[in-house]
Amino acid sequence: MKIHEYQAKAILRSYGVKTPYGEVAATVAWAHTVAKKISARGGDFPYVIKAQVLVGGRGNAGGVKLAHADDDVKTHTKSILGMSIKGETVKQVLVEQGIAIKREIYLGIIIDRARKKPVFMVSAAGGMEIEQVAAETPEKILFVPVDIMLGLCDYQTREMACFVDMPKDGMRDFINNVKGLYRAFIEKDCSLAEINPLVLTLNDEVIAADAKMNFDDNALGRHEDIAVMRDEAEEAPLEREARKFHLNYVKLDGAIGCIVNGAGLAMATMDMVKHFDGEPANFLDIGGGAKSEQVAHALRLIVSDPRVNTIFFNIFGGIVRCDLVALGIIEALNMMPNWNTPIVIRLAGTNEEQAHALLKDTPLIPASTMSEGAQKAVEISRSRR
Ligand code: GDP
Ligand code: MN
Numbered sequence: 001m002k003i004h005e006y007q008a009k010a011i012l013r014s015y016g017v018k019t020p021y022g023e024v025a026a027t028v029a030w031a032h033t034v035a036k037k038i039s040a041r042g043g044d045f046p047y048v049i050k051a052q053v054l055v056g057g058r059g060n061a062g063g064v065k066l067a068h069a070d071d072d073v074k075t076h077t078k079s080i081l082g083m084s085i086k087g088e089t090v091k092q093v094l095v096e097q098g099i100a101i102k103r104e105i106y107l108g109i110i111i112d113r114a115r116k117k118p119v120f121m122v123s124a125a126g127g128m129e130i131e132q133v134a135a136e137t138p139e140k141i142l143f144v145p146v147d148i149m150l151g152l153c154d155y156q157t158r159e160m161a162c163f164v165d166m167p168k169d170g171m172r173d174f175i176n177n178v179k180g181l182y183r184a185f186i187e188k189d190c191s192l193a194e195i196n197p198l199v200l201t202l203n204d205e206v207i208a209a210d211a212k213m214n215f216d217d218n219a220l221g222r223h224e225d226i227a228v229m230r231d232e233a234e235e236a237p238l239e240r241e242a243r244k245f246h247l248n249y250v251k252l253d254g255a256i257g258c259i260v261n262g263a264g265l266a267m268a269t270m271d272m273v274k275h276f277d278g279e280p281a282n283f284l285d286i287g288g289g290a291k292s293e294q295v296a297h298a299l300r301l302i303v304s305d306p307r308v309n310t311i312f313f314n315i316f317g318g319i320v321r322c323d324l325v326a327l328g329i330i331e332a333l334n335m336m337p338n339w340n341t342p343i344v345i346r347l348a349g350t351n352e353e354q355a356h357a358l359l360k361d362t363p364l365i366p367a368s369t370m371s372e373g374a375q376k377a378v379e380i381s382r383s384r385r
Pocket of ligand 2: 127196197210
């Protein structure tokens with residue numbers, strides 16, 4: 001799950017990370033009020049007006065603007081609210097005290113699966129997207145894996161500070177921020193926490209000018225405070241639908257809709273489709289049951305993506321019985337009389353003979369193995385392009 005910058009900053013602030021004062025606003029009038037509050041606290045122009053959307057690259061899209069006077073606050077807020085950034089409509093702006101920037105640093109933590117550890121990434125090339133730095137000048141990034149049993153050690157934070165040439169006066173802030181970010185990352189079960197840019201100011205303070213936190217969905221059960229921050233309106237609409245029906249669904253960009261029982265099999269199915277030069281439209285694990293209702297929801301969901309022209313059902317009956325799944329599919333199709341997307345189906349395992357008998361008089365296209373099914377689905381999909 002992703003949260004907005006202003007929410008991430010509030011969390012980081014509670015962990016001692018230095019952030020500029022600011023508040024979120026959904027109207028021009030309120031943005032103006034926030035600007036007054038900043039001024040009342042002794043703040044000076046420029047202020048920053050920032051689009052709150054869950055995608056990155058707002059700066060380049062015109063979603064981050066400096067306001068040098070009250071009028072700027074109004075005009076910038078007006079122009080940013082309602083703006084579309086990478087398909088997301090801006091509904092709120094963060095109005096914040098501007099920072100006088102000497103240098104921009106990148107500081108982030110991710111989980112590194114190969115190392116099985118959280119890994120800090122730090123770079124003096126802040127402000128740009130780290131993916132670009134990694135691709136073009138990887139030597140500009142320092143990776144610091146942290147042993148979670150030992151925790152973040154002082155020599156590691158010093159190593160990071162040295163790598164970005166932190167001046168002596170900024171050292172204390174820098175180290176506090178790194179430690180705060182690490183604690184927030186661990187305690188809140190993040191999958192990513194990033195400050196880009198972490199700014200070294202003209203008077204050598206170190207302040208988070210931006211913040212991004214992603215959370216492990218499976219840990220949200222123990223973080224009610226974070227779960228309520230979910231911005232439903234900004235999730236992919238199909239994924240929101242899927243969550244409502246308890247379907248494990250991830251949308252992709254291909255034309256072959258995959259419906260599979262079991263996450264591992266679903267991954268393997270996508271690989272197999274790719275192997276035959278097809279492109280899966282989604283990851284979808286319908287779980288063990290495959291009741292007709294679930295199947296119908298899954299089918300509707302997948303074909304509501306206009307790119308999808310073929311469906312590949314790949315079911316392995318271990319605990320679940322194939323004949324029940326077949327009945328579920330037939331029932332689901334009966335609920336959708338205008339169905340016209342070809343469905344390739346591979347059903348193997350418990351009671352597969354009965355299942356095949358049930359499907360014999362339906363338009364479903366049988367396959368006896370997973371690879372045969374994937375191949376057929378790819379061929380059919382290609383012929384329908
Ligand atoms: P992003 O483009 O979505 O990552 O948005 P950021 O919050 O990172 O802002 C993009 C860029 O705007 C930063 O890299 C800075 O160069 C600039 N910026 C952001 N906040 C301030 C600020 O307070 N003062 C100044 N002078 N520039 C800022
Ligand atoms: Mn940024």
